[in-house]
Structures are given as structure tokens and as C-alpha cells.
Amino acid sequence: MPIITFLPMDKSITVPRGTSVLAAIREAGISFSAPCGGKGSCGKCVMEEVAGLAPETKAEEDALNSHQLGKPMRLACQARICHDAVVRLPVPAFSDERKTLLHRNISFHIDPRFTRERIRLEKATVLEPSSLVSRIRESLKREGKTWINIDLKHLRQIAMTPMENVAGLFLDHDLVDLYQDGCEKKVYGLALDIGTTTMVMYLLDLDSGRQLAVSALANPQASFGADVLSRISSMRRNPDNLTLLHTVLIEGINRLITNVTALAGIPQDAIYDLVAVGNTCMTHFFLGVSPASLAVAPYHAIQEQPVEVPAADLKIAMNKNGLVRTLPGIRSFVGADTVGAILAAELHKSPKTVLLIDIGTNGEIVLKTPAGMAACSTAAGPAFEGATILHGMRADMGAIEGVSISENKGIEIKTIGNGKAKGICGSGLIDAVFVFRQLGLMDATGKIIPVEQAPGVLAHRIIPWKKGRAIILAAKEETDTGKEMIITQQDIRQIQLTKGAIQAGIAVLMMELGVEKEELDEIILAGAFGSYISRVSARGIGLIPPVELEKIVSFGNAAGEGAKKTLLSKREYQESLALAQKVKYIPLSAHKSFNHLFLKGMHFPVLDC
Numbered sequence: 001m002p003i004i005t006f007l008p009m010d011k012s013i014t015v016p017r018g019t020s021v022l023a024a025i026r027e028a029g030i031s032f033s034a035p036c037g038g039k040g041s042c043g044k045c046v047m048e049e050v051a052g053l054a055p056e057t058k059a060e061e062d063a064l065n066s067h068q069l070g071k072p073m074r075l076a077c078q079a080r081i082c083h084d085a086v087v088r089l090p091v092p093a094f095s096d097e098r099k100t101l102l103h104r105n106i107s108f109h110i111d112p113r114f115t116r117e118r119i120r121l122e123k124a125t126v127l128e129p130s131s132l133v134s135r136i137r138e139s140l141k142r143e144g145k146t147w148i149n150i151d152l153k154h155l156r157q158i159a160m161t162p163m164e165n166v167a168g169l170f171l172d173h174d175l176v177d178l179y180q181d182g183c184e185k186k187v188y189g190l191a192l193d194i195g196t197t198t199m200v201m202y203l204l205d206l207d208s209g210r211q212l213a214v215s216a217l218a219n220p221q222a223s224f225g226a227d228v229l230s231r232i233s234s235m236r237r238n239p240d241n242l243t244l245l246h247t248v249l250i251e252g253i254n255r256l257i258t259n260v261t262a263l264a265g266i267p268q269d270a271i272y273d274l275v276a277v278g279n280t281c282m283t284h285f286f287l288g289v290s291p292a293s294l295a296v297a298p299y300h301a302i303q304e305q306p307v308e309v310p311a312a313d314l315k316i317a318m319n320k321n322g323l324v325r326t327l328p329g330i331r332s333f334v335g336a337d338t339v340g341a342i343l344a345a346e347l348h349k350s351p352k353t354v355l356l357i358d359i360g361t362n363g364e365i366v367l368k369t370p371a372g373m374a375a376c377s378t379a380a381g382p383a384f385e386g387a388t389i390l391h392g393m394r395a396d397m398g399a400i401e402g403v404s405i406s407e408n409k410g411i412e413i414k415t416i417g418n419g420k421a422k423g424i425c426g427s428g429l430i431d432a433v434f435v436f437r438q439l440g441l442m443d444a445t446g447k448i449i450p451v452e453q454a455p456g457v458l459a460h461r462i463i464p465w466k467k468g469r470a471i472i473l474a475a476k477e478e479t480d481t482g483k484e485m486i487i488t489q490q491d492i493r494q495i496q497l498t499k500g501a502i503q504a505g506i507a508v509l510m511m512e513l514g515v516e517k518e519e520l521d522e523i524i525l526a527g528a529f530g531s532y533i534s535r536v537s538a539r540g541i542g543l544i545p546p547v548e549l550e551k552i553v554s555f556g557n558a559a560g561e562g563a564k565k566t567l568l569s570k571r572e573y574q575e576s577l578a579l580a581q582k583v584k585y586i587p588l589s590a591h592k593s594f595n596h597l598f599l600k601g602m603h604f605p606v607l608d609c
């Protein structure tokens, strides 16, 4: 069997002859982006052939010719391994800062589930030979702990441990660990937000509630597709992929644990508690439970109740007696991340009418009114993550993050890091589309206008592209490759699909709860993406309702903040359980007005002159 070697990590594995490079990448557990899941349609799984792959396929020629001329670039999902081969994979630049930003201060009472208690034993006497466990219970009762559970494992440990000056670590009422009293026993916890595209982990001191470290990582499932449906379908095509999808996720989480513990300088076995949130599909993959039922009508989950499992069962790199928990989901695709976001934004306590939008690869929307709360999920798709856009990329160094109109009515770009442009991220796309509308380069249906109708100074920006047109966003001298960066008609259609889905989701919730746009007191944009999009552009293209700008606020990673709250506070955790029951789930696919609103939402608003 041939050997494939991956650079720059210098990792080699043996694979059956004819295996695709993408399948080998997955097998090797390497993080790699394959947005269409290997169907050959996105042209984004580009890597460099160093030696030995089978000849280029037609699909590769079509996808690569225009961009990678003269370089041995290949599509990982199409290129086959027939002999020993060597390939070089792109190393993703990754900026933690954008994923972990928080715009609001949150305060709550710290009351973690893991607590420590001293054990001060009365001596047993011949006249009163109380058992060791009875005396431990009495000691803890004196400290205010009215009952405790000691399982067989710890009963055996107690019988073999000198019980002078010991203390116990408890999870609620269960004894978890015995240790020598007086030695400092620090206890830490993790809050984890498993996003479809990005995972974010926070390390917290469970005594003080202090955040000690934070780290983010691209979701390692990206080689199975950019969105949840691609990953589910890869699993349905090959059931073995469920194990792979679960394993790469756990490996990624363990990498995050390595990062945060190294940053804080603490041992991994001092971590006892982990609270995870994510959309329903992600929490299923996290637990190793097939989410296939989410992809077919009636789109139900296997599990939406909260789960608690020993960390060892999931092979999470923390204390072997540690606990892993997931928050409850609401229904179908509206998962634990939405419950976390509601909890963090305290929508359930707000007397106002508030719309919360968490735009990720899935868009979750919650509408809270004084009368109640409803939520829905839209398949926003990965366009805003750059996955289905010709020059799209994630919000990393070199991404065009902002587009504006220059003084002479031209187009100005701004990149992350202020260097040459490497691609366009979601906030740049929203700005670009709004600017195109304002400059008259695109009509309200999203169609790029013919060059002869373009204003003189901008006419050079409109070029023919395949069977349609494209708009040059960045000139050759502004880009990393020295080639023009364009937004194609197809790109604009992808943005319209995403926008249409989110806009329709919002409209359905407002219709269901009888809310007019004038009644909205606040629109909260949650998630990393919500923190960076321009409120003016988002409103200008109709992504969010046309309310006064002051009513639109960014929150940051609300789902992650919700996970932190429930990690640090029993009360908040209980609140999350009750909350999940209170939110009315609105299934968009079954809603009579959704299709009509979706088509309407694809259009861009008429601009004020």
C-alpha cells in the first residue's frame, strides 16, 4: 500500500491504492478545510503536490486553472494516491482574539458544583465504635453538608487511607477525591463553545471565577465539510465517519486543553469540570451520538436534554474523576449554544422586546417579548465564513474585513493586519455588497449591472466572469497574489441565500409573536461574526431589521459566556435547564410563510436617496 506524507507536519500514513488525499487527511486526523465535504464543487480544498499523486482530474483543471497557474496545486478531494506521495497542506493562520471577544460585563454569584470540605473525625471508642463513614458524615454535617454519597471506589480508598487531616472534594453530594488537608488543592473548570467553524475554550478558577486562559481552534471536522449537513451526509455515506468525526473533535478539544493549561501554567488533572455548548449537531458529535436524524424530516434530535458523563468516558484530557456536561438544547437545530446565549444576555429576565441573532454557519435567532420567547434556526450556510465564496476566507490575517466608499466615489478596502489582501471574510462581504448597492454596481435583485451602465470611474470594476459578471474588489497591487480579487455574481447569490434565510427567520419569529419592527427595543448581534460586522451595512443590505443604530449592539461570544456562567454557578445551571423548557421552538421548514419570506429576503432594500 502507498505511503502518503503530509508536510509541513511531516506525518506519514499508509492508505489503500486509489484513496483520495482528503480521505487520507481525515484518516491522519489533520485539520484541513474541505467546505463542500469532498464533492468537488467548492474548489477550496487546495493543497500543493510535492511528489507522486495520480494525474490531475478534469474537476481539478476546471477549478484550479484560473487561480493557481504554474503551481503544482491540487484539490485534495479529487487527487488520488496510487504510489508513495508527498503533499504540502496549508497551515491555517488563526486569530484567537476575534473569536473570544466580549462586549458586555456579566456578573453573577459564584457557586460551583465542585466544593472542598475538611474532614475532622471524632475518635471511635469501644463504647461507641461508629463506622468510619458515619464519622465522616458527622464531620461534614458539622460543616453544613447535610448528606454525602460515597461510592464503592472511594469506600475502598477510605479504608486504605490514614484519615488524619484529610479533606474531600465533592461534586454536589458525591465524594470525588480525598487529599491531604493543608496542601493547596486548586480546582479548575473549562467552558467550551463548539462552533461548526470555530471552537473556543475558557479556563476558569472554580473558586474565584477568574478566567485564566482562553484559546480558539478551527473545528477539526472542517475536512468533512463546512456546514453541519455536509458532515452528516459524509457520515451517512460512510458510517465509519461518525467515529472519525467524534475522534477529531475530541482531539481538537484536547489540543485546546493543552493550550489553555500551558498558558495558565496548571496541570491538566487539576481540571474537574467542563461545560460544553454547541448547536445540536455539534453536541451530538461531541458525545459520539449520530446526528443523522437532524438531516431528514421531521429533523429531530436524538437528545436535547442535558448530559453529564465522566470525563474518562469521552477521553477528555482532564482529571480522571472529572465531569463533562452539556447544556440542554431547545429543539431540533436550536441547541445548547442558544440556551447559553439567552442565559448570558439574560433575555429571560429582560422586560424589553429583544431580538438576539447569532450568525454562524447556522443562524440561531431568538425573539423575546414581555409575553414570551421563541427561537428558530436557519441554515445560514458557510458563505459568511468565506466557504462558498470564490475568494472567501475566515477572518484571519490578510482578510478584507471592511469595504467603504472613498472620497472620489471609488472603493476602499481594509484588511485584518492592514497588509495585502489574501481573501474576503464575512464582514468584508457584507460591506462590499452594501457598497456595490450604494454605488449602483448591483441592482435590488442582486444582479451586477452591465459595464455600459456603470458610472464612469467604476466601469473598469465590472468584468465578464464565466457566463456572468464579477466586480473587482481589490486591484492587483492591493492583493497578496498580485492578481485582482473579485466578487462574482455567484458569490452575491450565495450571500443572498444566507441573508434571505436569516431575514426570513427573523420575520417568521416577529410574525409568530406579533412584533412590529418599531416595537423592537434592542437587537443583539451575538457571536464573533456579530462583533465585527458593520451595523450600518448589515442594516443596509436588510440582514437585520431597519431600526435605529443605537438599538443594535454586539455582545461577543454569548454562547461561551453562558457556558462559563453555568460552570461557575449551580443556580445559573438550574436556570439553563428551566430556560430550555420556556422557549417556544418555531420550525421554519414547516412554516407557511417561510418560502415567501425567504424569496423576499433575497432582495436588497431600496436605498434612501
Ligand code: FES
Pocket (backbone or CB within 6 Å): 033, 034, 035, 036, 037, 038, 039, 040, 041, 042, 043, 044, 045, 075, 076, 077, 078
Ligand atoms: S472541492 Fe474539494 S472539498 Fe470542495
